[in-house]
Amino acid sequence: MAMMVMLSLALLAGVCATAMHWLGPVHRPMDRVLPPVVSALLAGLVCALWLRPAWVGVITRIALCLSALTLMAPAWLYTVQASLSPDVRLIDTLPPMSSLFAVFMAMLMIFVPGRRAYVAAAVGWLLVASPVLVYLLTHPGELGTPRGVDLAMAFGPASLMLVVLLPVQRGLMGKIQRLASERDGIEVQLHRDPLTGVNSRLFGERVLRDVLARGGTAGLVMLDLDRFKAINDTYGHPAGDGVLRVVAATCARLLRPSECIARWGGEEFLVILPDVDPGALHGIADRLRVAIAAVPVAPVAQVTASLGTALLHPADTLDTALQRVDRALYRAKELGGNCVCAGEGGPTAGSGSLRERGSVKIPSLEVL
Structure with missing residues (x-):
């Protein structure tokens, strides 16, 4: 159920991004191609999960990989383009993806089990956030702009805070599960006669x-x-x-x-x-x-x-x-x-x- 909600929201975001890029005044090839392609793939995943709920594990992994590729492609393309073209500024060309990156990191925390979540979060940060941060640190003029500060905060301290919150979230989930288990045990004790094993x-x-x-x-x-x-x-x-x-x-x-x-x-x-x-x-x-x-x-x-x-x-x-x-x-x-x-x-x-x-x-x- 949670994965269906996440896929549906991601599909809605992809449709909105498609509409905004096609109706906007500036038409860049990637901005016009990537959102509709991703939206179509997300729609396919939603249909697959609806028809085959047992595939939720595979669909979750595909959705996370697709989200990583969707964020990684513009981060690297526009960063390389801005680095090679002195007249192009990253803060002007990079799509508004900082909020989507935060959602992606949260999805990793929720859907990747155990210690693998740490590895996935680190890999996701290196693939998406690091090229933008390296570019901004080497271009102080863009870093000092409001958009530059926003990008630096979103891809730096904010994303690292999400990773730090990962063990807290895991600990709370474990504590909730232990409390639920203890409650079930107490309920069983109340409902069972300890000597005979029949109901109390x-x-x-x-x-x-x-x-x-x-x-x-x-x-x-x-x-x-x-x-x-x-x-x-x-x-x-x-x-x-x-x-x-x-x-x-x-x-x-x-x-x-x-x-x-x-x-x-x-x-x-x-x-x-x-x-x-x-x-x-x-x-x-x-x-x-x-x-x-x-x-x-x-x-x-x-x-x-x-x-x-x-x-x-x-x-x-x-x-x-x-x-x-x-x-x-x-x-x-x-x-x-x-x-x-x-x-x-x-x-x-x-x-x-x-x-x-x-x-x-x-x-x-x-x-x-």
């Missing part, structure tokens, strides 16, 4: 809010490992951590990329299932239960889980949805664990408890 509660809450805001059919599954305290007391906390990691990995493998599992706290996990109906919600929850009970986790003989489910409704908030799935999970724990219980049909006005609304009775918790 913070990320799970964000996903649940997005699902509620989007609407549509969605469901929640809250699972809690049965008798997890006894596992820690019997085998130690390292074994308990291993159980959590195995259970999290087992559940994550059974879910699609669009579905989210987050560690909710301790041995609790919340699964968010978008675009799911009640039958599919029960089926996914039961598959999770069976998979947890079947996975071997040494040295524990068997690990089971209690699961509660809740289908989301348009009137749900984050709190009401979590209350219903939590009550369903509590019911599954009361029934002895290793089972799935479904929550009530939806939230009611004022609270999330069970009650009748009009003639419709919200069904109570039941074991699926």
Whole structure:
């Protein structure tokens, strides 16, 4: 994208230079030939980049070489001509190219990677700026004119300042990249549970809010490992951590990329299932239960889980949805664990408890 913008601006500058030289009172052969030729070549590069974006590296190198030749040709031709003809002054014949030279040096800083930018800047300065500066230094009469001072400043201190700013620009870019990398790392840490590797509660809450805001059919599954305290007391906390990691990995493998599992706290996990109906919600929850009970986790003989489910409704908030799935999970724990219980049909006005609304009775918790 940046290269397309630079080529388009260079093409516009070439068209303007062509118009000015053809409409101006003085018609020099190079001034009438070089701008239209360069404009045509730039137009070709713009078309090539538009049709083949993958060629951006080659097109960039061609554009930089073309820019160098465009600046080098008048710098050397008019300097040699003024040196050989006593009646010709460089300050009168040299086109207004000092600003274009500054743009060229900036392009080198932006598009040439690494240490090669220093070499490219030095070569560009020697090929374009040095003949003009040498001529002006050997012709004090022209150097003392306003145009001579302008050329000397543009091709001397100003261009060298651009080269000096090159490491500063590189350093800022590197610092920005490091800050972006650190930000991404912090964001990953916030979104990932460090023990199990699944999503964190913070990320799970964000996903649940997005699902509620989007609407549509969605469901929640809250699972809690049965008798997890006894596992820690019997085998130690390292074994308990291993159980959590195995259970999290087992559940994550059974879910699609669009579905989210987050560690909710301790041995609790919340699964968010978008675009799911009640039958599919029960089926996914039961598959999770069976998979947890079947996975071997040494040295524990068997690990089971209690699961509660809740289908989301348009009137749900984050709190009401979590209350219903939590009550369903509590019911599954009361029934002895290793089972799935479904929550009530939806939230009611004022609270999330069970009650009748009009003639419709919200069904109570039941074991699926």
